[in-house]
Amino acid sequence: MRERLDSLLERAGFHHAEGRELVRMQIAMATGLSLAAVSISELSDWGWAFMGGAALITVNFWWLVKYAQNVTSNAAGAAGGAFFRFFVRFGITGAGLYAMIVEAGWPVWAIVAGTITVMVTILVWGARKRARSNSAKEA
């Protein structure tokens, strides 16, 4: 499963190994926590709002990683595309939040909790990296 997701991400243009790992972890974290939230909340609005927030931040993070990759990879002619995607991503995030908070009237705390999944992913990734480097030093 992990290798398959990894190869899918590589085909989608994630050439930077750590960026790919972060996106993979974010997808896993958002999916796992969203399923847990939906089942714990017994299919209520809270669970769906959490899932919406997690999905929105995952899409946002996906494009952010691609943008950062493009900025540091010196790809000729990629600046215009990266610039365009950067602002389209902002628009999608804003429109998504508007739809969830204003149109759907979902609980805001659940949406914010969904968006926090990216922070959890980064913290878990950092802790894993630290643990790996500590075990490598001991060996």
Place this chain on the structure above:
Amino acid sequence: MRKVLFTALNTVALLGLASLSFAADGSAVGAMSAWGAAVGMGLAALGCGIGQGIGVKGACEGMARNPEIGGKLTTTLILGLAFIESLAIYALVVCLLLMFVKPFGA
């Protein structure tokens, strides 16, 4: 000393505005909410823009000095941008609440 004075005066001004807003009638509360959302989002965009700009500037300078370090910089840049941007997203959530959900009344 100037910084402390500046912070204290700002706090007093904010507290003054807050008391006015709580004492005002319904329409004034709505107007204050709109002002709060506009100023809040503007400040969030300003801070987020400055932060992201400084981050990308640092990454570009680092790569210009040492092009081989680009891979390592990418990870740090991603994390920095993600942290900065999440703050702007939270500010947007608060602004949407103030503008459309109107927790303090219309």
